[in-house]
Ligand code: ATP
């Protein structure tokens with residue numbers, strides 16, 4: 001089975017070609033234009049997708065050394081995401097499937113962040129069901145019980161900001177360019193995580209809240225820079241390490257709670273923030289200390305990429321779960337629907 005997969009939910013245009021559960025190519029065109037604005041501008045994102053989608057598709061096919069005629073199906077991200085961005089991928093996928101007369105498969109982006117673990121790669125092991133997925137991305141923070149490929153249950157989620165957003169907004173306060181998550185990670189590596197203390201929010205059960213933390217970081221930086229204008233430059237590594245440490249504490253506490261509650265010790269992370277070296281290290285430590293089995297995706301499958309859309313396409317293809325030409329993009333798309 002050869003699947004061509006398209007991802008266009010936010011600001012990355014990505015196309016992948018899979019042969020069964022292995023990736024032949026996974027091309028990602030990141031949109032640089034948003035850096036100037038310190039965040040994703042929806043209109044610009046959708047225009048850039050329009051410009052990128054054909055060349056990125058050609059590149060993915062060429063890299064995979066596959067002709068369009070060999071493809072078995074087209075998989076695409078139906079949602080959730082920015083409507084204008086999703087529309088580009090959705091329309092393109094529909095017309096490709098029509099032109100090639102092959103099935104169309106719709107994919108939920110948040111399911112894909114989780115099922116990315118089923119991509120066959122030497123450095124990745126496949127989770128055993130049931131497992132707990134912690135999805136940490138730019139727009140979501142969810143604890144999901146994964147009973148089977150398409151049988152998922154949200155056990156907890158953020159009541160306000162997502163983890164990725166918290167990283168990016170904290171970075172903005174520190175005058176770092178967008179997206180700041182990877183930069184906080186980089187500076188944190190050489191900083192002292194105990195240098196500054198930020199509050200851990202008290203949120204019931206398995207839910208999260210990050211807006212209080214975000215505000216306390218903002219007030220802390222404002223106060224310090226009013227006393228010393230060079231505070232950020234002089235303490236950047238320590239500030240980043242302390243912010244990252246706090247966020248990881250929050251995530252790990254909830255993971256410990258969900259393990260206790262469900263008895264499931266198979267823990268997988270997914271989404272852009274799972275690229276963070278601190279969270280990866282904390283999970284590895286939990287394997288030894290707590291006896292968990294943890295699943296950490298390869299970097300290229302953490303942030304948005306069409307490879308993860310393709311693997312969902314592959315499993316849906318095997319189940320015969322196809323979609324009609326009547327399908328439409330869905331900005332809000334629940335993980336269980
Ligand atoms: P969603 O998947 O919720 O729709 P999205 O697709 O925009 O959102 P992803 O591409 O999955 O989000 O993740 C992007 C986020 O990951 C950004 O907020 C980015 O800062 C964050 N991120 C990426 N790498 C790292 C890192 N090393 N450390 C911390 N955050 C990171």
Ligand code: FE
Pocket residue numbers: 109113137138271272303304
């Ligand atoms: Fe994403």
